[in-house]
Amino acid sequence: MQNIGAANADDAFYRYKMPKLQAKIEGRGNGIKTNVVNNVEIAKALERPPEYVLKYYGCELGAQTNFDKASGTSIVNGAHDMRKLSELLEAFIKRYVCCYSCNNPETQIKIKKENIYLKCKACGFVSDVDPRHKLNTFILKNPPENKLKKEEQKLKRAEEERVKDAEALGEKEKRERKKKDKDKKDKKDKKKKDGNHGEDKEAGDKYSEVEEEDSGDEDDGVVWMTDTSAEAASRRAQEQLTAATAAMVTLGNIEAEQEAAIRRTERESRKTAEEEAHKKAEDAKRAPEEAVAQASAEAQETVLANGDPVVRLRALLVDKDASTIVNEIRTMPGVEGGMAGKMRLLYEASVTSCDARIDQVLRAQKNLFAQFAQDAQGQLAQLIALEYVLAVAAPGRIKEAPYALKTLYELDLVEEDVILAWAQRADAGKLLAIPIEGGKAVRKAVKPVVDWLRQQDDDDDEGCD
The missing domain is CATH 3.30.30.170 (Defensin A-like)
Structure with a gap:
């Protein structure tokens, strides 16, 4: 071998x-x-x-x-x-x-x-x-x-059914939790209505518990007494005074240490700021134009880092490689909609930043989009992102919808089964708050492509029979 x-x-x-x-x-x-x-x-x-x-x-x-x-x-x-x-x-x-x-x-x-x-x-x-x-x-x-095609389709369908079952179970648990919260609230309101009667009853219960405890103590045969002599009282007062003094001393030491640490930090911060200011002044003397350009670039980088993520992705698409962009998207924190939300940012940055048709953009950046098409979840997220662009971000370009969907299929960015499942779910865009009417308009535009895929699927089934 x-x-x-x-x-x-x-x-x-x-x-x-x-x-x-x-x-x-x-x-x-x-x-x-x-x-x-x-x-x-x-x-x-x-x-x-x-x-x-x-x-x-x-x-x-x-x-x-x-x-x-x-x-x-x-x-x-x-x-x-x-x-x-x-x-x-x-x-x-x-x-x-x-x-x-x-x-x-x-x-x-x-x-x-x-x-x-x-x-x-x-x-x-x-x-x-x-x-x-x-x-x-x-x-x-x-x-x-393609011997594994039918098996893969069965696995995908089984996975979809599993996801649906999990969602149904989650809804059931949510309803049960709401019911429990409602029952607790009703019990609380009922206690408030009972008023003093409930308080008296509770006090009676507590009194009964105390009596039971007292009776248990008597059965032990132990009698507890407190030394009330002057010497004992003086000793207890001295112990309390010593403990309080120790606590005050400890607290004072902690506060002193904190103040010293704060002053030390302030001195170091002032020293660092002075050194940076001195360095910038020296740099400005040696090369004023270079310093201004560097400051402008730093300011632009800060705006891109802290501003709109779509604007940042557009900047990365211009002069960064695919691996940098993929890492940037995967590590984005707190994006609403999960993977679908991240794909929405990528599609919006790629499609709305130029006048080229959507299908041409997909072909030009095929390798980038392919990094997020390795499983059914990533493929469905791309379809929802495309739906968002055509229904919300750029509704005037909805006539490009069939060409874009067919290109996704031809480039193996989205499998046939995922497209058919997305087309049947008019509410798939709720992850990105896409209006129902907008989602229906997109599905109407891509209907010829979906019908063509269904016909192909039927032909494959007949050929296998």
């Missing part, structure tokens, strides 16, 4: 392995051919159909290939040594297996509109495969089987 990918060949702890290629030359003359003995095992390790690997050899070598599904025999016409085939296998892995971003081989082949993509399960990056290679035509005619 060897590591997948030449770049990882020396990594002893690399967990993605594949068998070492084995091939032998058979026949002679015009009938000479090369049998790739373990092509099926290699393809299985790469999670690719063995026909793809074999066909890639044929395309690169300009030779005919033959694959027998029953026996797994993989033949390439002509005599080809293992060194050449190993180089071609490495090229196939680099082009059709490994993620173009993180170089992880755990990817899936996706086909959208005659284009081939690699979707990485590890980092979520979507890689565009060069459409000029001859193997692309073979892949488009023989797409990979």
Whole structure:
């Protein structure tokens, strides 16, 4: 066994392995051919159909290939040594297996509109495969089987049902809690109405308890007495005076220490302020223009840090990389609406800051949006954020809604099941306080795309039957 990918060949702890290629030359003359003995095992390790690997050899070598599904025999016409085939296998892995971003081989082949993509399960990056290679035509005619599609759909539906059950349970607990609070309030009001009668009853109960305690003490046979002599009284007074004096001394020491600490802090603050003022004055003498520019930049940075988060994100989108923006969004504190609220800030900053169409913005910043599309929660949050932009932030651009939704689907930013579930929930936008009428208008605008997805889903179900 060897590591997948030449770049990882020396990594002893690399967990993605594949068998070492084995091939032998058979026949002679015009009938000479090369049998790739373990092509099926290699393809299985790469999670690719063995026909793809074999066909890639044929395309690169300009030779005919033959694959027998029953026996797994993989033949390439002509005599080809293992060194050449190993180089071609490495090229196939680099082009059709490994993620173009993180170089992880755990990817899936996706086909959208005659284009081939690699979707990485590890980092979520979507890689565009060069459409000029001859193997692309073979892949488009023989797409990979998506055996896990139905299972994944069942898991998603089960997850949605679990979420609904949890919400229903939460509502039930909330109602029970309200009922308990109401009962407590009623009991309290009833006690107030009883007035003195209730107080007398309570006093009688307490008196009964005291009598019971007294009777219990008598049963013990112990008589408690207090020494009332003058010497004892003087000793007790001295003890109380000593304790009070000690407490006053301790309190005085604490207050003195606090005052000293405050004065020390004030002196240090004044000293630091004087040093900073002196430094700024020296800097201003040496380079006035540079000092002014630096102060302006610091002021602008302060405004961006403390002001509107949408404005800050717009500034980051101009000159920061995707990882910085993703970290900024994920660590935003106190955003209303949770993930949907954070996606609302990202979409509003990206879409409303330029005149380009929403679908063009999504394509240009695909890798950024893909970082938040790795699970159903992030995908639904993006749909709600898009709904907010079209219904509240920029309602005049609602005609772009179908193009934006179709682009989200084509770029694998939102799965089909999530779109259909969102379209059926007219109140999904309540997380961001989207008006019901605005949400209905957005769903009406994207209805052609939703109907098209439903038709595709029905066709898939019929094909499976």
